[in-house]
Amino acid sequence: MKAWDVIVIGAGAAGLMCAAEAGKRGRRVLLLDHGKRIGRKIIMSGGGRCNFTNYFIEPSAFLCENPHFVKSALARYTQWDFIALVEKHGIAYHEKTLGQLFCDDSAQNIVDMLIKECETAGVTIKLRSNIDSVDQLGAGFSVTTNDDQYSCQSLVVASGGLSMPKIGASAFGYKLAEQFGLKVLPTRAGLVPFTLQPEDKATLEPLAGVSLPVVAESEDGTRFSENLLFTHRGVSGPAVLQISSYWQAGEPVRFELLPAGRLAQGISDHPNQELKTWLGHQLPKRLVEALLAREEWTRANITNKPLKQYVPKEVAVIEQLLSAWPLKPGGTEGYRTAEVTLGGVDTDELSSKTMMAKKVPNLYFIGEVVDVTGWLGGYNFQWSWSAGWSAGQVV
Ligand SMILES: Cc1cc2nc3c(=O)[nH]c(=O)nc-3n(C[C@H](O)[C@H](O)[C@H](O)COP(=O)(O)OP(=O)(O)OC[C@H]3O[C@@H](n4cnc5c(N)ncnc54)[C@H](O)[C@@H]3O)c2cc1C
Structure with missing residues (x-):
């Protein structure tokens, strides 16, 4: 069994951010995804230009059973932090309307930026990894995939919601939360015709x-x-x-x-x-x-x-x-065309500062799998960046 400090499941917006941040702290990080490509939703977002954040991010623009939950992460890693990262990588962007920021060129710029951040931080990314099982192993976890078995001290679930099953969305994160006795609030399609x-x-x-x-x-x-x-x-x-x-x-x-x-x-x-x-x-x-x-x-x-x-x-x-x-x-129109999934892992189960499950030490949930849904306009990515960054500081 190969030993890692941190395993992140889901190479989407939240998982990439978390993996890069944890890697920067010297943690040995493995990022697993069952898909063939990294950040597939980012690539198709914003009509191919990725509306990556919004000038006017504020907690009231998020739906969550506990409206206070988002405050900590959004304040610790803000839209200005993400804009600074985009600028550091020389990505040209513009405001379209209502504070919504898009890449001038292509959403691929954002994926490339996150991959570069992960590479610099020494993160190992493994695609086409189907997770067969996750079990508690001492204070950490064992993860068995279709072709390997790993152990880790911290496990981060960043597997997203149910929208767009064609590009890899799955109920994995909800099932895992339930396996560990965490409450999952009913899910439904959001930002949908x-x-x-x-x-x-x-x-x-x-x-x-x-x-x-x-x-x-x-x-x-x-x-x-x-x-x-x-x-x-x-x-x-x-x-x-x-x-x-x-x-x-x-x-x-x-x-x-x-x-x-x-x-x-x-x-x-x-x-x-x-x-x-x-x-x-x-x-x-x-x-x-x-x-x-x-x-x-x-x-x-x-x-x-x-x-x-x-x-x-x-x-x-x-x-x-x-x-x-x-x-x-x-x-x-349902999950086929919905941009997001409402509901998910109950925020009462998580620390709002670190995203760790209160009753399962070293297990974290970040991004859309959590019961946090933003407005249209870059709010959902900002939640993923903020939650991913917050967990990345502690895993
Ligand atoms: C068409 C479309 C356009 C959008 N445009 C915007 C936009 O412009 N701005 C904005 O803010 N938001 C937008 N969104 C919403 C945004 O994409 C999501 O909120 C965001 O991607 C959530 O990030 P995440 O990391 O939690 O999940 P995701 O980005 O969905 O990543 C989850 C990852 O987990 C992987 N995964 C899932 N199940 C498993 C499993 N069982 N095993 C291993 N890996 C698994 C998936 O393959 C995926 O790579 C859009 C959504 C859609 C569908």
Whole structure:
């Protein structure tokens, strides 16, 4: 059995960061992954340019059963630390929108940077390693793979969540946590497009390709000001991806297509314009046609006529339909297209400073396998860098 100080399972964002940091401290580190390539999710992230962090990282941008849990790691290894690393490696980057930082060239730059950091720190990376079993061995662990057996003092689980099984996602980390008696919170797809209810397909499917700025709001009052995109399968775009993480099955999502008060303004500015014409100047025309044909409009008896002819009660109804358009999704596209997995290893089981399991000394969980999910926009990678770095200081 080959002896290592540290074994990290998962050569993704969190695992690479942790392995490099531990190696820098002189620890002998083995990084195992069952895939053929290192950092596959990083490579396909951000449309191939990797949205690697965000200028505005803050704990409130993370979903976690214990919202305080993320504070320590995010404060110890910040977005500025990661930006400094990117700059040290001479990687050109830019802010796209809302503080989101992307590589100018390719996400491969970030993977190459992390591999270089690991190489400099003497980390051994072994791909195509399927983990057959993990057992406690004294104060450490034994790890048996398809072709070898190892022992280690510290074991770090960085195997990620369930999204995108095609590129290697597995439930390994959750099962391992349960094997060691740790609680795992229910998982579900996050940052994911919505599908439609059968009754919405006739009016909304023809809108595929239509995109517009909206405010999306979930039942718990969370709001995101971003773009909504209609697709052949349902609705997507950043507004939908963001709100999907706050959505519970069966609930409606509300979209502010036009802010309240805009119609009143329209009535005073263009009293003789018909509603449909006026709306056509405010919203994409195809969307206007589809909205007026929908049941909520016909049920409210809203017919097309000059704006000045609407009585105050009708104005209130129209304003409500436009400023809080309710859509009840059929579901989500699921892990096939989700960017992240909500839920995971319960943070109550872990030290927020080191990520070590409180009741299993020397066992660590970092990255997406933990019940921490960030907003769209570089927040999820920053969590992986911060958690990986924090564990890397102590393993
Ligand atoms: C399409 C897409 C685009 C994204 N874009 C962004 C973005 O631009 N910005 C952002 O912040 N976030 C983005 N994300 C989310 C981000 O990729 C994840 O939050 C992040 O990769 C999580 O890092 P991790 O190290 O925990 O897990 P991962 O990066 O998923 O790494 C886990 C590793 O563990 C390995 N593994 C899994 N099971 C086993 C096993 N049984 N044995 C051995 N190895 C195993 C996997 O092969 C993988 O290499 C995106 C996600 C997707 C799917």
